[in-house]
Amino acid sequence: MTYSVKEVFLTLQGEGGQAGRAAIFCRFTGCNLWSGREADRATAICQFCDTDFIGTDGDGGGKFPTADDLAAHINALWPQSDIDHKLVVFTGGEPLLQLDDTLIQAMHQAGFKIAVESNGTVQAPEGIDWLCISPKAGGELVQTQGTELKLVYPQSGIDPASLETLDFQQFWLQPMDGPNQADNLQAAIRYCLKHPKWGLSLQTHKLTGIP
Ligand SMILES: C[S@@+](CC[C@H](N)C(=O)[O-])C[C@H]1O[C@@H](n2cnc3c(N)ncnc32)[C@H](O)[C@@H]1O
Ligand SMILES: Nc1nc2[nH]cc(C(=O)O)c2c(=O)[nH]1
Ligand code: SF4
Numbered sequence: 608m609t610y611s612v613k614e615v616f617l618t619l620q621g622e623g624g625q626a627g628r629a630a631i632f633c634r635f636t637g638c639n640l641w642s643g644r645e646a647d648r649a650t651a652i653c654q655f656c657d658t659d660f661i662g663t664d665g666d667g668g669g670k671f672p673t674a675d676d677l678a679a680h681i682n683a684l685w686p687q688s689d690i691d692h693k694l695v696v697f698t699g700g701e702p703l704l705q706l707d708d709t710l711i712q713a714m715h716q717a718g719f720k721i722a723v724e725s726n727g728t729v730q731a732p733e734g735i736d737w738l739c740i741s742p743k744a745g746g747e748l749v750q751t752q753g754t755e756l757k758l759v760y761p762q763s764g765i766d767p768a769s770l771e772t773l774d775f776q777q778f779w780l781q782p783m784d785g786p787n788q789a790d791n792l793q794a795a796i797r798y799c800l801k802h803p804k805w806g807l808s809l810q811t812h813k814l815t816g817i818p
């Protein structure tokens with residue numbers, strides 16, 4: 608299958624339990640909860656998205672006819688001096704609309720651990736090494752198991768307590784970025800102090816000014 612990719616870049620994972628680790632980010636085009644057009648935001652299922660995932664015109668983006676083509680493109684951006692810590696993060700958009708067994712196999716063949724950032728509305732294939740699920744109010748949660756659950760907070764319609772019994776190793780609250788970012792940060796801190804199952808996930812790439 609042909610993969611549509613907005614951008615591919617080397618950066619440090621900014622969020623969640625792997626924050627600070629070098630990784631190749633592969634951002635797939637398209638999402639099932641928003642068209643990506645500002646005109647549609649107010650009527651979208653997910654209205655707070657901080658990401659441009661339209662088209663294939665970003666740095667390192669494009670259309671890749673085969674999994675081996677995309678794997679080679681990702682591999683070429685990894686520092687040549689390292690073979691032991693190869694990490695790719697598939698994100699988007701919604702990566703599980705495109706990530707398939709063939710691409711998972713190709714990335715493992717190239718020596719990568721595979722992390723995924725998903726909204727949880729699509730069942731994940733086998734073989735993902737680090738699965739981050741970030742539920743969205745209004746999006747049906749079908750993937751209820753994974754490595755970390757990262758809830759953008761606050762979201763009207765989702766109480767963190769309603770997610771606590773799901774099968775994840777780590778639980779994070781990530782303050783919603785946008786006009787109320789400062790208040791959202793304080794609310795997330797207060798929640799974590801009262802409910803220690805939850806940790807605070809800051810979007811550290813925004814603090815440091817890296818992609
Ligand atoms: C752009 S999404 C792409 C992956 C997938 N569609 C998802 O929603 O998980 C990447 C991460 O950014 C988070 N995110 C998106 N908009 C945000 C915002 N305004 N503030 C904080 N986190 C946000 C998402 O919840 C998700 O964890
Ligand atoms: N540095 C960095 N870390 C991230 N973690 C999740 C991101 C995403 O957009 O999925 C992201 C991103 O866009 N940049
Ligand atoms: S589900 Fe993820 S990519 Fe889609 S609009 Fe929401 S935050 Fe953005």
Ligand SMILES: [Mg+2]
Nearest residue numbers: 657658698818
């Ligand atoms: Mg991002």
